[in-house]
Amino acid sequence: MAAIDTNTNNGGKRKGQPTKLNLKVDFTPMVDMNMLLITFFMFCTTLATPKVMDVIMPTKESDPKNPTETPESKTLTLLLSENGKVFYYWGIPDYNNNATLKETTVESGLRNILLERNTHITAQANELKEKKRNKQITDEEFKAKVSEIKKSKENLTVIVKPTDKSNYSSLVRTLDEMQICNIGRYAIVNVAEGDKFLLDNKNNNYIAQATKD
Numbered sequence: 402m403a404a405i406d407t408n409t410n411n412g413g414k415r416k417g418q419p420t421k422l423n424l425k426v427d428f429t430p431m432v433d434m435n436m437l438l439i440t441f442f443m444f445c446t447t448l449a450t451p452k453v454m455d456v457i458m459p460t461k462e463s464d465p466k467n468p469t470e471t472p473e474s475k476t477l478t479l480l481l482s483e484n485g486k487v488f489y490y491w492g493i494p495d496y497n498n499n500a501t502l503k504e505t506t507v508e509s510g511l512r513n514i515l516l517e518r519n520t521h522i523t524a525q526a527n528e529l530k531e532k533k534r535n536k537q538i539t540d541e542e543f544k545a546k547v548s549e550i551k552k553s554k555e556n557l558t559v560i561v562k563p564t565d566k567s568n569y570s571s572l573v574r575t576l577d578e579m580q581i582c583n584i585g586r587y588a589i590v591n592v593a594e595g596d597k598f599l600l601d602n603k604n605n606n607y608i609a610q611a612t613k614d
Contacts, residue, residue: 471558471586474518478560479511480596481567481575487511494599502599507574515557515582522556526583551585559587562596 473492480488485507494501505511516523526547533543550556559579563572572589579587 471554475556476558476560477514477518478596479562479575480592480600481507481561481563481571482600483566483568485571485574487571487575488600488603489514490599494595496595496598499602502603504603507571507578511575511578512582515559515578515584519557519582519584522550522553522583525550547583548585551583553585556583556585559584561587561589562592563589564592564600 476492478490478494480502482488487505487507487510488502489505490501490503505514529538529543529546529550532538533540538546561572561575576587578584
């Protein structure tokens with residue numbers, strides 16, 4: 402707060418000389434306000450802790466006791482490309498057939514593709530969510546049962562292959578879809594030469610069609 406000393410004692414000064422006013426500023430309230438703001442921002446910074454997504458990368462060693470073979474109808478390979486595009490194929494691709502490689506996007510089509518062949522697992526997961534909502538099972542029981550469902554052989558196995566044209570955002574959104582669609586088995590691996598061959602043929606097919614049009 403500010404205070405003005407209005408003492409009119411001239412101290413022997415001549416008549417008509419202007420009175421000198423002394424201005425005193427108390428900064429104590431400002432110090433209290435600064436401390437309050439500092440405390441507030443420190444508290445907000447503590448609450449806004451960064452979130453980390455754990456990604457388990459596959460190892461090069463294989464365990465013969467735990468084979469990872471899955472049916473072709475339950476094995477999906479995703480090739481992440483630019484602008485959120487996703488090229489995909491089921492099982493082992495036919496390199497002589499351009500129709501083997503299909504196209505969708507992370508935002509509009511990927512979830513439907515995952516759910517289409519994972520309806521049984523999704524139905525079980527939704528049933529468990531309903532039981533949890535009605536407090537028929539505890540949170541621990543819910544997590545344990547969902548984890549068991551995801552390990553089922555009926556679940557999809559998804560192989561995610563980011564290309565050089567893809568970005569980190571597309572990869573993160575793809576992994577989010579794995580969680581939303583209850584995909585228990587998925588891995589991030591490098592793009593194979595055969596995959597590059599399929600992508601090149603797909604691009605050449607687009608160019609040929611554009612030239613005809």
